[in-house]
Amino acid sequence: xxxxxxxxxxxxxxxxxxxxxxxxxxxxxxxxxxxxxxxxxxxxxxxxxxxxxxxxxxxxxxxxxxxxxxxxxxxxxxxxxxxxxxxxxxxxxxxxxxxxxxxxxxxxxxxxxxxxxxxxxxxxxxxxxxxxxxxxxxxxxxxxxxxxxxxxxxxxxxxxxxxxxxxxxxxxxxxxxxxxxxxxxxxxxxxxxxxxxxx
Amino acid sequence: xxxxxxxxxxxxxxxxxxxxxxxxxxxxxxxxxxxxxxxxxxxxxxxxxxxxxxxxxxxxxxxxxxxxxxxxxxxxxxxxxxxxxxxxxxxxxxxxxxxxxxxxxxxxxxxxxxxxxxxxxxxxxxxxxxxxxxxxxxxxxxxxxxxxxxxxxxxxxxxxxxxxxxxxxxxxxxxxxxxxxxxxxxxxxxxxxxxxxxx
Numbered sequence: 001x002x003x004x005x006x007x008x009x010x011x012x013x014x015x016x017x018x019x020x021x022x023x024x025x026x027x028x029x030x031x032x033x034x035x036x037x038x039x040x041x042x043x044x045x046x047x048x049x050x051x052x053x054x055x056x057x058x059x060x061x062x063x064x065x066x067x068x069x070x071x072x073x074x075x076x077x078x079x080x081x082x083x084x085x086x087x088x089x090x091x092x093x094x095x096x097x098x099x100x101x102x103x104x105x106x107x108x109x110x111x112x113x114x115x116x117x118x119x120x121x122x123x124x125x126x127x128x129x130x131x132x133x134x135x136x137x138x139x140x141x142x143x144x145x146x147x148x149x150x151x152x153x154x155x156x157x158x159x160x161x162x163x164x165x166x167x168x169x170x171x172x173x174x175x176x177x178x179x180x181x182x183x184x185x186x187x188x189x190x191x192x193x194x195x196x197x198x199x
Numbered sequence: 200x201x202x203x204x205x206x207x208x209x210x211x212x213x214x215x216x217x218x219x220x221x222x223x224x225x226x227x228x229x230x231x232x233x234x235x236x237x238x239x240x241x242x243x244x245x246x247x248x249x250x251x252x253x254x255x256x257x258x259x260x261x262x263x264x265x266x267x268x269x270x271x272x273x274x275x276x277x278x279x280x281x282x283x284x285x286x287x288x289x290x291x292x293x294x295x296x297x298x299x300x301x302x303x304x305x306x307x308x309x310x311x312x313x314x315x316x317x318x319x320x321x322x323x324x325x326x327x328x329x330x331x332x333x334x335x336x337x338x339x340x341x342x343x344x345x346x347x348x349x350x351x352x353x354x355x356x357x358x359x360x361x362x363x364x365x366x367x368x369x370x371x372x373x374x375x376x377x378x379x380x381x382x383x384x385x386x387x388x389x390x391x392x393x394x395x396x397x398x
Contacts, residue, residue, distance in 0.1 A: 005270060007253075008263070011246040018239065019231050020224030028219040031289055033247075034254050034263045040217065041251050047210040048232075048244050054206075055233050055240075064207070064233045071204060090230055 008034070060131070062107030062124065064089050078104050081138040083131060085157060087111055087145060095143060103141075106131065111149035112156055123153070125160060132166050142170040146191075207233070259330070261306030261323065263288050277303050280337040282330060284356060286310055286344060294342060302340075305330065310348035311355055322352070324359060331365050341369040345390075 008030060015026035033041040057063070058070035065071070072078055082103030086092050092105050108123040110116065120126065132140065140161060144150035158168045174192035175184065207229060214225035232240040256262070257269035264270070271277055281302030285291050291304050307322040309315065319325065331339065339360060343349035357367045373391035374383065 007246070007249060007265060011243075011250060014239075014243055014246060018228050020220070020227040025219030025224075027292070028289075029217050031263075031292065032218050034250065035288060037251065037254060040213075041247065041254075044210075044213055045244070045247050045251050047206070047213060048240065048247065050206060051210060051233065052236065052240050052244050055236060064230075066206060089234060090227075093226070093230065 057107075061105045062089075062109060063092055063105060072104055078102060079135070080104075081136060082141060083128070083135070083137050083139070084141045084143050085128065086143050087150065087153075091143065091145075101141075103139075104135075108153065111144070111147075111153040113149060120156065120160070125157060128157070129160060129164075132161065132164060137166055139167045139169060142168065144170070146173055146187075256306075260304045261288075261308060262291055262304060271303055277301060278334070279303075280335060281340060282327070282334070282336050282338070283340045283342050284327065285342050286349065286352075290342065290344075300340075303334075307352065310343070310346075310352040312348060319355065319359070324356060327356070328359060328363075331360065331363060336365055338366045338368060341367065343369075345372055 012023070012026045012030050015021055015029060016023045018026075021029070033044065051066070054066035056065060056068065058065045058073055059068050060073045061070060063070040063072060067074075080103040082101075083106050084095060084101055084103060085106045085108065086095060087108055087110065089107055092107055095101050095105070106124070106128050108125075110118045110123060112118055112120070112123065128140075131137065140157070142154045142157060144154045154170060161168050172195060173188065174195055175181070175188065181189065211222070211225045211229050214220055214228060215222045217225075220228070232243065250265070253265040255264060255267065257264045257272055258267050259272045260269060262269040262271060266273075279302040281300075282305050283294060283300055283302060284305045284307065285294060286307055286309065288306055291306055294300050294304070305323070305327050307324075309317045309322060311317055311319070311322065327339075330336065339356070341353040341356060343353045353369060360367050371394060372387065373394055374380070374387065380388065
């Protein structure tokens with residue numbers, strides 16, 4: 001096929017590799033963008049261009065931001081002395097959607113992994129220890145996934161903070177909202193049982 | 200929330216309105232783009248920018264193209280004297296995926312509709328009649344949807360071509376590949392029965 005179709009096909013192929021899209025939805029999306037150039041393609045292009053030039057990682061916590069330091073780190077109301085450690089920005093957004101946390105974050109950008117050559121330096125753990133000192137943090141909340149890698153990383157951070165004047169906590173494990181026991185895995189049921197509370 | 204988050208939220212909201220995407224998949228897509236700026240965001244931006252500046256509708260058939268006349272209309276091997284009339288570019292792409300048609304297209308851009316003020320002029324039906332003349336077409340294939348609007352439009356075009364030296368045909372209606380009778384609607388079964396052929 002010729003140049004025109006090649007360019008459209010390349011764009012569809014690129015979109016189809018993004019999470020949340022497949023070949024069919026990428027094709028429908030591109031077709032819509034090409035048919036509604038004024039209403040759909042140009043605003044999308046403007047938004048992506050703005051973000052591509054301004055998006056960066058917050059120097060302090062690693063969140064995605066359009067400024068060198070993100071909104072959460074610059075918001076004085078969030079200087080609560082609590083630092084929530086998350087694996088990535090997706091987890092930070094999930095915590096923010098929950099709306100239950102009013103402190104600041106520390107984004108690791110992954111979990112400890114010998115295979116992926118992710119050591120404490122790559123995860124910014126020394127920077128976290130510095131922040132605990134300079135921000136005079138009272139509590140570090142480990143909001144890491146209940147996976148082997150997530151828990152290994154949590155234990156490493158807890159060990160690194162041992163002996164400092166800061167309490168280290170972790171998200172509770174248990175039955176999720178709306179969860180039926182019949183559909184839960186044994187690990188979750190066991191964890192929920194061990195963490196049982198007076199009713 | 201502040202400026203940074205507003206821009207990201209606006210982009211997610213814009214993407215979520217595109218066909219094939221919803222709020223969750225738009226969020227995952229934007230997060231991926233922002234985290235993989237070099238590998239994902241910049242190539243996407245480059246592809247969209249190229250298409251936004253070059254995409255246009257073919258002056259002859261209405262297909263999406265990066266040149267004033269599209270590849271199909273300029274391909275001499277496709278000057279077969281057959282013009283396939285489709286409702287929109289999505290239908291043209293679907294026909295091309297099928298790979299069974301080697302002629303040229305005419306994209307109406309809709310169907311006749313009094314409500315949407317779509318008359319013969321808006322659908323380029325006079326231009327189609329001109330093309331039948333100038334391209335010396337032997338056959339006009341009506342590849343319109345088996346809907347009331349699609350069939351109304353097909354009848355209108357067939358009437359407009361009556362008296363000209365061109366045969367007007369339409370896609371066969373019947374049982375789709377892999378279709379089970381139990382799941383087919385009565386209209387399709389009736390049409391397939393009326394169009395039955397010697398086995």
